[in-house]
Amino acid sequence: MEAAQGGQAEAFGVLYDQWVTRVYRYVAYRVGPGPHAEDLTAETFLRALEALHSFRWRGDGSFSAWLFRIAHNQVIDSRRRQTRRPTVPLDEEPEMPGKEGDFTDRSVGGVWVRQALAHLTHLQQAVVGLRFGSDLSIEETARVLGKSQGAVKALQHAAIVALRKLMDDSEKPSEAGSHGEGRV
Amino acid sequence: MRSRGRGDAILQECLDRLGRGETVAQCLARYPDEAAELRPALEAAWRFRQEGAALVPDDTFRQRTRQRLLIAYAQRGAHRQARWVWLSALPPRLVAVGAGVLLVMVLGLGSTYRAAADSVPGEQLYWLKEKGEQVRLTMARSDEARAHLNASLAEERAKEGRALLSKGATQELSKVEAQFRDHVQQTLKAAGVQRGGNPRSKELPPGKAKQLRKELSEELRQQAQRQGHEIQALLKNASPDMKPHLKRLQDTLDEEYQGAVQALEDEEDTPHR
Numbered sequence: 001m002e003a004a005q006g007g008q009a010e011a012f013g014v015l016y017d018q019w020v021t022r023v024y025r026y027v028a029y030r031v032g033p034g035p036h037a038e039d040l041t042a043e044t045f046l047r048a049l050e051a052l053h054s055f056r057w058r059g060d061g062s063f064s065a066w067l068f069r070i071a072h073n074q075v076i077d078s079r080r081r082q083t084r085r086p087t088v089p090l091d092e093e094p095e096m097p098g099k100e101g102d103f104t105d106r107s108v109g110g111v112w113v114r115q116a117l118a119h120l121t122h123l124q125q126a127v128v129g130l131r132f133g134s135d136l137s138i139e140e141t142a143r144v145l146g147k148s149q150g151a152v153k154a155l156q157h158a159a160i161v162a163l164r165k166l167m168d169d170s171e172k173p174s175e176a177g178s179h180g181e182g183r184v
Numbered sequence: 185m186r187s188r189g190r191g192d193a194i195l196q197e198c199l200d201r202l203g204r205g206e207t208v209a210q211c212l213a214r215y216p217d218e219a220a221e222l223r224p225a226l227e228a229a230w231r232f233r234q235e236g237a238a239l240v241p242d243d244t245f246r247q248r249t250r251q252r253l254l255i256a257y258a259q260r261g262a263h264r265q266a267r268w269v270w271l272s273a274l275p276p277r278l279v280a281v282g283a284g285v286l287l288v289m290v291l292g293l294g295s296t297y298r299a300a301a302d303s304v305p306g307e308q309l310y311w312l313k314e315k316g317e318q319v320r321l322t323m324a325r326s327d328e329a330r331a332h333l334n335a336s337l338a339e340e341r342a343k344e345g346r347a348l349l350s351k352g353a354t355q356e357l358s359k360v361e362a363q364f365r366d367h368v369q370q371t372l373k374a375a376g377v378q379r380g381g382n383p384r385s386k387e388l389p390p391g392k393a394k395q396l397r398k399e400l401s402e403e404l405r406q407q408a409q410r411q412g413h414e415i416q417a418l419l420k421n422a423s424p425d426m427k428p429h430l431k432r433l434q435d436t437l438d439e440e441y442q443g444a445v446q447a448l449e450d451e452e453d454t455p456h457r
Contacts, residue, residue: 009257016250024241033239041241042249049256113235132233135203138196153192156199163228 012052016045019064022134023071029129030075032114040078044071064136065143072126072144079122116166124159127152194218198226202233304344305356328396331374335403338367338440342411345433350418354429361436368404368440375400377447401448408441 003011023044028037047070055066117125123145130141138156142149198211208226212219274282300309300316317337324330341364348356375396415434422430 009254012257013250013254016253020246020249021240025236025239028239029236038241038245038249042245042252045249045253046256049253049260113232116232128232131199132229133236133239137200153196157192157195157225160195160225160228163232164224167228167231168224 012049019067020045023067025133026068026071026129027075029113029117029133030125031078036078040071040074044074047074061137061140061143065140068130068134068136068140068144072130075126112166116163119162119166120159124155124162127155128159128163131156191218191221195222195225198222199229202226202230304347304351304353305359306348306353327374327376328392331371331396331400332403334367334370334374335400335407338364338371338404339407339411341367342407342433342437345437346411346414346418349422349426349429349433352423352426354426357429357433361433364436365440368444371400371404372444372447375448397448401445404441404444404448408437408445411437411441 020041024037024041027040027044028034031037031040044067048067051070055063057063117128120128126145127141130136130144131138136144138149138152142152145152147155194215198206198208198215201211202208208223208230211226212223215222296309296312300312303310303313317340320333321330321337324333341360345357345360345364348354348360376393377397412434415430415437419427419430419434
């Protein structure tokens with residue numbers, strides 16, 4: 001990080017290589033995989049580059065918290081922009097033509113992830129995305145979201161309970177058909 | 185039933201272990217007593233993590249964005265911004281305190297310097313005014329700048345002379361008059377002119393020198409006019425014992441200003457050697 005701040009472009013390239021997948025995964029958890037998630041991921045790194053000089057090292061996890069805070073803000077801004085124009089709810093969103101290598105093409109279970117996330121609150125989605133998507137610790141997640149660690153644990157607990165319920169529902173063949181959202 | 189706190193702590197630890205590649209079964213084996221309670225939550229988290237692992241950006245996007253970032257990095261000159269990284273690395277409280285102290289110093293020095301600028305010879309802060317002027321003269325990098333600065337300092341001495349006499353202080357007048365004469369001479373010298381029409385060997389380019397002499401001539405003429413009006417105004421209300429001093433100052437200024445303007449204009453008519 002110091003090298004990137006000190007003018008070594010390649011050092012910033014290395015940082016990008018190290019973090020791009022985890023940032024993309026978090027963004028994709030929040031907005032769905034595909035070009036929009038790619039745009040937000042790219043924008044996250046561009047913003048990070050612009051603000052590079054303002055980053056201060058404050059111990060382990062400070063960089064990840066800083067970077068994911070930018071990504072989180074990108075997601076929030078994106079949601080705000082979307083709420084200004086008519087949208088289709090996530091679970092009613094028409095299937096977009098998938099491109100080769102898309103999340104939905106690679107993993108059938110990915111559909112379950114998207115459906116599951118749609119049942120969580122935005123904050124629960126953020127916690128799940130940061131914790132399970134990007135492998136951030138409770139402390140890092142708390143710093144990204146500006147919450148206490150206790151609050152993050154509570155959000156995580158509620159999210160897991162909701163996910164477990166969805167899993168149970170999807171594993172009941174007779175009920176799954178009636179709910180129309182059985183495991184795909 | 186275990187306490188909620190302990191259950192959360194174990195769940196948390198198991199989630200962290202899942203993040204490091206451990207399986208649900210391995211985790212539950214560590215806590216057989218809590219296994220039944222933990223299993224549903226861990227299975228949900230594990231499934232979520234496993235399925236989310238398929239979310240990987242494609243290589244084309246990765247490479248394209250990397251190139252874009254490196255170009256942006258070069259264009260923005262991030263290394264130049266990093267000059268202040270050392271400052272941002274300091275604790276924010278220290279930076280705030282430092283900035284505060286600096287601000288107080290700047291404001292304090294600023295107000296002191298303003299007070300010094302209005303001082304006259306014999307007053308406490310006058311030395312600061314003199315030092316400031318010396319610095320300005322040292323910093324003047326061209327003959328033109330030096331000429332204009334000396335001209336403005338000449339007028340400053342004239343003002344000080346008036347200020348002294350309006351306060352009834354005559355002791356420093358001779359010193360102020362001498363300094364006034366010196367600044368006028370320095371003005372002419374910087375402009376390549378000396379009394380008697382002997383140009384200095386180091387001359388400005390002809391066009392520039394002519395322009396400078398014209399500007400200085402006008403500047404000194406206006407100064408003479410302004411100072412003459414001010415002294416006349418003072419004379420109207422001056423006490424009888426102050427009037428001779430004011431007239432002496434007036435004569436000094438007139439003599440120097442007229443001589444300088446004459447020298448500058450003579451030089452205009454003298455062909456350059």
